[in-house]
Amino acid sequence: MTxxxxxxxxxxxxxxxxxxxxxxxxxQPLPAAGDIGLLLVDADAQAADQSFAxxxxxxxxxxxxxxxxxxxxxxxxxxxxxxxxxxxxxxMLGNDHTGDSxxxxxxxxxxxxxxxxxxxLRTLIHAAxxxxxxxxxxxxxxxxxxxxxxxQSPFWQGLGRFFYDGDPAQAQARHGDAWRSHLAAxxxxxxxxxxxxxxxxxxxxxxxxxxxxPAAQALRECGFAFAQHVRIDDGGPLLExxxxxAS
Amino acid sequence: xxxTDLLLRPVAAADLPALALIAAATExxxxxxxxxxxxxxxxxxRSMASFASEDAASGEETYLFVLEDLSTGEVIGTSGIAASAxxxxxxxxxxxxxxxHASSALGVSQRMHTxxxxxxxxxxxxxxxxxxxxxxxxxxxxxxxxRARLLFIKQHAERFNDRIAAESPGLTDDAGQQSPFWDAVxxxxxxxxxxSAETVTGGRSKAYIAxxxxxxxxxxxxxxxxxxxxxxxxxxxxxxxxxxxxxxxxDADTYIDIFDGGPTVEGSLQMLRSxxxxxxxxxxxxxxxxxxxxxxxxxxxAVLAELPAVVSxxxxxxxxxxxxxxxxxxxxxxx
Numbered sequence: 175m176t177x178x179x180x181x182x183x184x185x186x187x188x189x190x191x192x193x194x195x196x197x198x199x200x201x202q203p204l205p206a207a208g209d210i211g212l213l214l215v216d217a218d219a220q221a222a223d224q225s226f227a228x229x230x231x232x233x234x235x236x237x238x239x240x241x242x243x244x245x246x247x248x249x250x251x252x253x254x255x256x257x258x259x260x261x262x263x264x265x266m267l268g269n270d271h272t273g274d275s276x277x278x279x280x281x282x283x284x285x286x287x288x289x290x291x292x293x294x295l296r297t298l299i300h301a302a303x304x305x306x307x308x309x310x311x312x313x314x315x316x317x318x319x320x321x322x323x324x325x326q327s328p329f330w331q332g333l334g335r336f337f338y339d340g341d342p343a344q345a346q347a348r349h350g351d352a353w354r355s356h357l358a359a360x361x362x363x364x365x366x367x368x369x370x371x372x373x374x375x376x377x378x379x380x381x382x383x384x385x386x387x388p389a390a391q392a393l394r395e396c397g398f399a400f401a402q403h404v405r406i407d408d409g410g411p412l413l414e415x416x417x418x419x420a421s
Numbered sequence: 422x423x424x425t426d427l428l429l430r431p432v433a434a435a436d437l438p439a440l441a442l443i444a445a446a447t448e449x450x451x452x453x454x455x456x457x458x459x460x461x462x463x464x465x466x467r468s469m470a471s472f473a474s475e476d477a478a479s480g481e482e483t484y485l486f487v488l489e490d491l492s493t494g495e496v497i498g499t500s501g502i503a504a505s506a507x508x509x510x511x512x513x514x515x516x517x518x519x520x521x522h523a524s525s526a527l528g529v530s531q532r533m534h535t536x537x538x539x540x541x542x543x544x545x546x547x548x549x550x551x552x553x554x555x556x557x558x559x560x561x562x563x564x565x566x567x568r569a570r571l572l573f574i575k576q577h578a579e580r581f582n583d584r585i586a587a588e589s590p591g592l593t594d595d596a597g598q599q600s601p602f603w604d605a606v607x608x609x610x611x612x613x614x615x616x617s618a619e620t621v622t623g624g625r626s627k628a629y630i631a632x633x634x635x636x637x638x639x640x641x642x643x644x645x646x647x648x649x650x651x652x653x654x655x656x657x658x659x660x661x662x663x664x665x666x667x668x669x670x671x672d673a674d675t676y677i678d679i680f681d682g683g684p685t686v687e688g689s690l691q692m693l694r695s696x697x698x699x700x701x702x703x704x705x706x707x708x709x710x711x712x713x714x715x716x717x718x719x720x721x722x723a724v725l726a727e728l729p730a731v732v733s734x735x736x737x738x739x740x741x742x743x744x745x746x747x748x749x750x751x752x753x754x755x756x
Contacts, residue, residue: 251610251633256621258633260610336642337522338529345527352526359524360531364637369609371643 179226181301184211190228193281196389197410198317199346201279205230212301214294226286227294230279231302236272239351242358243403243412245270246380263368267361270403274311277302280389288388295392306417314393316386318408319378329409332375337361342407354406361406380404380411424561424710426492429569429723431472432465432485439496443552454499454550472719478580480505485550488566497557498566501550502574504581512543513631514676514685534641538634542676542687546574548587551662558661561725564747565712567665568695569723572714572743575696583690587671589663590656591683602682605648610634618680631679651682668748669693699745710747713739
């Protein structure tokens with residue numbers, strides 16, 4: 175990016191651009207009340223609304239709409255007499271991030287190359303972290319992988335579809351953020367052994383899909399890391415870090 | 422063969438060679454008789470001790486019966502009872518449960534089939550070790566072999582639980598090596614093939630294996646189709662003994678074996694057909710073939726008798742014996 179740029183907050187009533195965010199969803203134009211929208215805009219054209227990237231900071235997530243994720247755990251089955259020691263990965267449905275802060279709607283204008291997207295998002299992530307209370311945990315959801323040919327999520331094909339036979343993309347479009355709260359009601363409540371899922375679904379757990387790659391790179395550079403939670407629909411990872419005002 | 426030539430009696434030490442032949446001829450996991458002479462001898466000795474014991478029942482007793490064709494003097498079948506499933510350990514089964522997952526927002530209400538690892542049948546009295554020589558399958562012999570056990574339990578009720586269960590072998594390939602249910606469930610947690618797993622548990626307590634299995638419910642739709650299909654399915658060799666248990670009124674829909682997914686039936690003793698219709702030998706009984714047991718324990722005998730009492734080949738005096746009709750549903754079988 176050659177032009178100088180600055181971060182500014184979204185003005186009241188100002189819509190977010192209709193870009194695709196890091197979870198593969200088209201941005202909702204108006205952020206929810208209490209959220210802070212951040213835009214990376216051209217320094218010379220602040221008045222002209224020429225923006226490169228955006229991000230939405232949400233504090234205290236999951237307090238009105240329950241937020242679900244799978245915790246990726248481990249159970250060891252051991253039997254010394256049989257010389258057996260087997261580690262089984264498990265998925266457990268929960269609301270572990272209730273009350274945390276979230277960076278949502280990380281998105282860039284079309285046409286930016288990968289490095290430019292990473293640089294733009296990094297700037298916005300730093301700006302967002304400056305607005306979070308110290309010691310507060312901050313999470314970000316990233317899209318899971320999609321099959322190149324079918325566009326289907328292998329994790330969904332291996333798990334979700336047995337519990338909801340509709341199209342997840344349509345359900346997301348129709349219900350917005352509430353979709354995955356509704357989905358959670360249909361999923362098993364008890365520990366699910368990952369080995370019961372097919373191999374493609376197992377392999378997809380915690381992996382980042384194409385659409386989430388620039389954001390994943392920017393987040394890692396800003397100190398975010400995978401903390402053993404994944405999205406319940408496509409198995410994409412949740413990255414997290416604790417806020418400090420050191421930056 | 423004359424049905425009155427059949428005699429069911431407790432196993433004796435001299436039956437070892439005959440049992441060894443039966444154990445060698447039956448498939449892995451199909452018979453609960455171990456194909457090992459030393460283990461067989463132990464089984465026989467335990468049974469003899471159980472029949473002879475005057476002590477209050479501990480639950481550890483196992484009773485093994487043999488069916489003898491008196492016209493040839495050969496042992497043609499076995500059946501058994503284990504007084505208390507799991508005995509001092511737990512007895513594991515999977516229980517079929519249906520969970521409804523619903524979301525009004527998504528307009529979905531879906532019945533999901535799940536399997537729950539449970540100890541429900543621990544302490545139940547188990548029917549075991551059924552084997553009949555194939556040449557006798559179409560006679561009344563299997564009826565005597567299977568149902569006389571129930572009368573024995575009724576007669577000596579203080580030694581048994583009033584709830585009875587019976588395992589049946591599930592689907593395996595012809596060689597008895599591959600079980601689709603085991604491959605999809607047990608094998609993931611217990612890295613062994615099915616026959617090895619059976620051997621490790623010795624056909625007795627499965628608790629050890631079960632401890633290595635997940636304790637959260639298994640969602641059946643997530644299993645491969647072959648495994649889903651195997652749930653509650655019988656191995657073909659078990660069709661005959663299973664049909665007798667079904668006719669007795671056992672429930673076959675609730676429990677399955679944790680290894681091979683075969684159905685484990687259970688029922689309340691008093692509700693079972695042979696027990697409900699059991700009467701003391703007398704003049705007021707309906708005509709037709711009956712199973713008759715004497716009231717002794719150590720000297721237990723069970724025979725078939727056609728009533729009104731004709732003089733049987735063995736010229737038995739059945740007065741004081743407990744009799745129950747051979748079920749009409751299965752009495753069509755040629756004597």
